[in-house]
Amino acid sequence: MNVEELSIIGPNVDLETVNAINKKRLLAFVNHFIVNTTQFLNNLSKSCEYGLMTLENKIQKLETSIVMLESKLNSVPGLGDDGPVRSKPVESVKVEENESKEEKVEETPIGDNEVQQEINSESESGKTKEKEPLDPAYMKYVKMLQFGVPGPAVKLKLVQENVPDSLHELILNYNK
Numbered sequence: 001m002n003v004e005e006l007s008i009i010g011p012n013v014d015l016e017t018v019n020a021i022n023k024k025r026l027l028a029f030v031n032h033f034i035v036n037t038t039q040f041l042n043n044l045s046k047s048c049e050y051g052l053m054t055l056e057n058k059i060q061k062l063e064t065s066i067v068m069l070e071s072k073l074n075s076v077p078g079l080g081d082d083g084p085v086r087s088k089p090v091e092s093v094k095v096e097e098n099e100s101k102e103e104k105v106e107e108t109p110i111g112d113n114e115v116q117q118e119i120n121s122e123s124e125s126g127k128t129k130e131k132e133p134l135d136p137a138y139m140k141y142v143k144m145l146q147f148g149v150p151g152p153a154v155k156l157k158l159v160q161e162n163v164p165d166s167l168h169e170l171i172l173n174y175n176k
Helices: 023-075 089-105 113-127 135-145 151-160 166-171
Strands: none
Touching: 135 151, 135 166, 151 166
């Protein structure tokens, strides 16, 4: 290399005297940069998408496991419902029921046993619900629930086999 060729490398270079880069070579540099950057971004997006898909699959498996565990816990008698308590609606219903019972008691005379027996029989009949007979074709879904199959899985089966939507809640709540 000549000293004259290295003279353009330095702080005191007059840029007007330096020759321009060939246009074809400049175009090749720009194209190379664009191609490499695009490939990098494509690979990055592919790896991120793959990571998100595996994470989503793991989350779905965990949700399924949670649903199955909750259904198993709900099938154990004596545990009770420790789920979210909706105190306001329950209290308002209980208060209304208590008020209506108090009104019935106040309206009846103390010595009138027949009326008292009627009120008692009405309240007892309200407590005992008779189950509607279910079509034998739908009893297989009730049996699935009895054997511990989670409710959402049974509901999915109902949808797959084109059972009318009006029967879904009836079947899912048949033994409750």
